Amino acid sequence: MxxxxxxxxxxxxxxxxxxxxxxxxxxxxxxxxxxxxxxxxxxxxxxxxxxxxxxxxxxxxxxxxxxxxxxxxxxxxxxxxxxxxxxxxxxxxxxxxxxxxxxxxxxxxxxxxxxxxxxxxxxxxxxxxxxxxxxxxxxxxxxxxxxxxxxxxxxxxxxxxxxxxxxxxxxxxxxxxxxxxxxxxxxxxxxxxxxxxxxxxxxxxxxxxxxxxxxxxxxxxxxxxxxxxxxxxxxxxxxxxxxxALWLQPEIASRNGEFLGSCQQTCTEGGTPANLCVTYCQCGLEGVQENDLWNAIYTGRVSADEQAKLDAQNRLCSALIYPEAPLPE
Structure with missing residues (x-):
């Protein structure tokens, strides 16, 4: 050239x-x-x-x-x-x-x-x-x-x-x-x-x-x-x-951070790579928000319908990081 x-x-x-x-x-x-x-x-x-x-x-x-x-x-x-x-x-x-x-x-x-x-x-x-x-x-x-x-x-x-x-x-x-x-x-x-x-x-x-x-x-x-x-x-x-965001919805920012921190800690302690746990927990957070499952998460009182939604979200997020195998529980 x-x-x-x-x-x-x-x-x-x-x-x-x-x-x-x-x-x-x-x-x-x-x-x-x-x-x-x-x-x-x-x-x-x-x-x-x-x-x-x-x-x-x-x-x-x-x-x-x-x-x-x-x-x-x-x-x-x-x-x-x-x-x-x-x-x-x-x-x-x-x-x-x-x-x-x-x-x-x-x-x-x-x-x-x-x-x-x-x-x-x-x-x-x-x-x-x-x-x-x-x-x-x-x-x-x-x-x-x-x-x-x-x-x-x-x-x-x-x-x-x-x-x-x-x-x-x-x-x-x-x-x-x-x-x-x-x-x-x-x-x-x-x-x-x-x-x-x-x-x-x-x-x-x-x-x-x-x-x-x-x-x-x-x-x-x-x-x-x-x-x-x-x-x-x-x-x-x-x-x-x-x-x-911090001014108008500080409780939401705090709640999301607590959920992600707890989820990622549990996920990595179970042997899943940290990078996959980030994806998995972000997916889980989106499911909790979309289905309004915060009360079930915090109180532990989960109805049959809420449990079905949690199980469905868990399968979805597991497939996201492990397309051919579920995430170990």
Whole structure:
């Protein structure tokens, strides 16, 4: 691949790409806002498990990773501008490290060790050879990365040390986990689509699109500052919402914490790995809340109907962490 030198002009910026990135970042802020509301029990839907919200989150992630491939081709397709590339890489990698450190202290049992920024940093490096590779090779490799997890999995990849690769049966607890398989394949789709568009007359038409009007200008601006927005939006959201949660429903926060602590202690003492206990107990907490079983939990007076609900939830949570065997009691 040709290397850029000091005389290589900066590639033109497509406003439509900034606008698309802005739409994605706004969608992500909306998703995290409702995730926070759900986590703090202001929103009745479990955003982390609800199929509609999960599909929304996956769509946003796919959009971001597609745009990573788009940006790489637009910025480095003719010749890699190494100084710009490493500057951007350092910013993303530093942001990923900051998120890991922050979430380790905030959520030690489910901290982010390979989230979207970690993935973007690695995928940007991995995608460089495909910016000028034959298109058939880009298609083939993208198909392998996307398709292989559909036909292969192994419990070895359930452990954190290997989970970033993919192929897990039950993923370890993490607030954000973006494995290489299948998601690098989505970046390659962005590379492929952009190379095809640039080789066609569609590129000229897309280049004429401008950010006119306050909405499009705002979206384009958000797209250009998407990394900064990604890094600061969650601390800002939680900084506002969490004090309200403690003020408006301190008894709920305390009750949830006591339940999770007791459940996880009992679970780990029974020989179940701690990471699986986190998932199991969070599932159990959601069942208690959804079925309003707090009185049964605290008093020990359980009706036949409540016992049936507790048993059903136990089976559901056991299957979540051990799909082929129940959790030992």
């Amino acid at each position: 040709t290397n850029a030198d000091a005389t290589t002009p900066k590639p033109p910026r497509f406003a439509i790409v900034d606008i698309a990135r802005g739409v994605a970042i706004v969608g992500m802020v909306v998703y995290h806002f409702f995730w926070d509301l759900s986590y703090l029990r202001f929103f009745p839907v479990d955003v982390g498990y609800d199929p509609g919200w999960v599909a929304f989150a996956r769509t946003l992630l796919a959009s971001f990773l597609l745009l990573v491939g788009v940006g790489l081709v637009l910025g480095h397709g003719r010749a890699i501008r190494w100084r710009a590339f490493w500057k951007r890489f350092a910013m993303v990698a530093t942001g990923a490290l900051a998120i890991t450190v922050a979430t380790f202290f905030a959520f030690p049992d489910s901290f982010v060790y390979f989230g979207v920024l970690h993935a973007i940093a690695l995928f940007s490096l991995m995608a460089l050879p495909f910016l000028r590779a034959p298109l058939w090779l880009v298609v083939a490799v993208a198909a392998i990365f996307i398709g292989l997890p559909l036909v292969y999995s192994d419990p070895m990849f359930d452990h954190k040390v290997w989970s970033w690769i993919g192929f897990w049966v039950v993923p370890p607890p993490a607030n954000d986990l973006v494995p290489v398989f299948p998601w690098f394949g989505v970046v390659l789709l962005g590379v492929l689509a952009t190379r095809l568009i640039l080789a066609s007359s569609l590129a000229e038409r897309l280049a004429t699109i401008t950010a006119r009007g306050p909405i499009l200008r705002s979206l384009a601006l958000a797209g250009r500052w998407s990394l900064v927005i990604y890094l600061v939006h969650q601390p800002l959201l939680l900084g506002v919402l969490y004090p309200f």
